Amino acid sequence: MSSGDGALAGHPFVVAHRGASGERPEHTLAAYELALQEGADGVECDVRLTRDGHLVCVHDRRVDRTSNGSGLVSEMTLAQLRELDYGTWHPSSQGKPGDTGLLTLDDLVKLVLDWNRPVKIFIETKHPVRYGALVESKVLALLHRYGVASPASADLSRAVVMSFSAAAVWRIRRAAPMLPTVLLGETSRFLGGGAATTVGATAVGPSISTLREHPELVDRAAAQGRAMYCWTVDHYEDVRYCRELGVAWVATNHPGRTKDWLQNGLTGVPSD
Secondary structure (H helix, E strand, O other): OOOOHHHHHOOOEEEEEOOOOOOOOOOOHHHHHHHHHOOOOEEEEEEEEOOOOOEEEOOOOEOOOOOOOOOEHHHOOHHHHHOOOOOOOOOOOOOOOOOOOOOEHHHHHHHHHOOOOOOEEEEEEOOOOOOOOHHHHHHHHHHHHOOOOOOOOOOOOOEEEEEOOHHHHHHHHHHOOOOOEEEEOOOHHHHHOOHHHHHOOOEEEOEHHHHHHOOHHHHHHHHOOOEEEEEOOOOHHHHHHHHHHOOOEEEEOOHHHHHHHHHOOOOOOOOO
């Protein structure tokens, strides 16, 4: 995932943020299958550990917002989490419980690696969490099991690990030096400072609002040999802005629409 990826391709690569989460319930098989069908270049997920040590794709500390249950992910077992439905709240839900059950990281990695074209999986570890560094250890163990933890180069890697925690990025970098990493951040001061160099991140990841305020982050990252990953880029003007700046990867809730805008030259489409 070199700094020139986006520029060489002529447009940013599109990452499905929690799957095609604008059209399907986030972090469900339905969301990821749609994203892959729509041509996403990568998919993004957030991972947390269950009480009995399984990695599951859930963004919040609690399951209340995205399921028909209640409670902390870290205090529930995999079996308890599997009893819940993660799609009934979403407008697109049409009574397909098989598509909107709990998704484990294991199942998502399997889906992505078995897809009929190369797709990268961007795994975000959440911090602070009860289990601390164990999250990164478990992620790396899973990636080793699938043979993707030690790629020949960052560009050829099928997996990327990300976090807002510099310590988490450093743990990954130290244990798997060839695996690409993204240091996520809310402020230009953090992302433009020395933290990414200190932890050896191969990319930095600002929000679209931070990038609009500080477009110099792209050139600064490129000068340091880092790629730029921007989230969450859902509007036409923001997609165009990222392409003009030379952002390598854009995370979006609408991968199909975003791919369409990019492949059709971003012409004739009104701002939304």
